Amino acid sequence: MILFDLLDCFRRWLIFTVAATVLAAVRAEAQDAEPRQYSNTPIGLNFLIAGYIYAQGKLAFDPQLPIADAQFHSNTGALAYVRSFDFLGYSAKFDVIVPYSEFSARAHAQGLQRERDMTGFGDPRFRVSVNLLGAPALSLKEFASYKQDLIVGVSLQVSAPLGQYDDTKLLNLGNNRWSFTPELGISKAWGRWTFEVAPSVTFFTVNPDFFDGRRFEQAPLYLLRTSLIHNFDSGAWISLDGIYFKGLRTTVNGNRGDNEQENARAGFTIGLPIDRQNSIKLNAGTGIYTRTGSQFSNVAIAWQYRWGAGY
DSSP states (O other): OBOOSHHHHTTTSOOOBTHHHHHHHHHHHHHHOOTTTTSOOOTTOEEEEEEEEEEEEEOOOOTTSSEEEEEEEEEEEEEEEEEEEEETTEEEEEEEEEEEEEEEEEEEETTEEEEEEEEEEOOOEEEEEEEEESOBOOOHHHHTTOOOOEEEEEEEEEEOSOSOOOTTOSOOSSOSSOEEEEEEEEEEEETTEEEEEEEEEEEEOOEEEETTTEEEEEOOEEEEEEEEEEEOTTSOEEEEEEEEEEEOOEEETTEEOSOOEEEEEEEEEEEEEOSSSEEEEEEEEEEEEEEESOEEEEEEEEEEEEEOTTO
């Protein structure tokens, strides 16, 4: 996803100029498009989640470069654990997610087809979410009479550099750096309808060992997530989701790239309860506007099992 020292390196093999930015964008859509993230939850619950995400799309390059028909696809499995708890009288959650992915990219450069395939663990992420207004910490029995109005919450997500990484390769599943994402969440209910908006910004530390010892820096990712949710008597729900993000301009060895991303995406999510402890979530999304950057679509399915707090 990022091209560095083109005149030198391009003679040896294709360097994907947008690798880091495409992976970041896919993660923003597939992992961060989470309706009902700030809804109230009874304290003491545990959630085990197993999911699968498929994404495919086109890689964007500088039009002056002799690179054409650049495409990618990825298959990602993810395992997550979530725990709800009481934080100063308000509901809160801690979650951890570990992804395992297969990623393939293909392109034509100077008449030759180039490719990169990789399989392994991505960087795990950890998040703490705390509701500060409208979502008191309640037991399962107390929660039965709770009705949502306005909820305001905050969260902090941390991604740790523990995924697969090889400094001799430009494209990796791990990033060899930390990232930190503070987010504000606002959720307002009107009867069966709920509207959510969640602005966030992701900050990245420096990767000092990028592609044979280069110093890699990336500008923050600014993201706005919205969801319009309809809840049914059965416990099922459907959400229309929107995401806008901008940023991710890269700098390598002090050379600033002209590769800032700006995209808008739309999708939907369906939550289907199976029984008291099991449910399934389906999600799909695609690009609706791309001023700069790459385009991709994704579909996902996740199974959730919950226990504790009297279940």
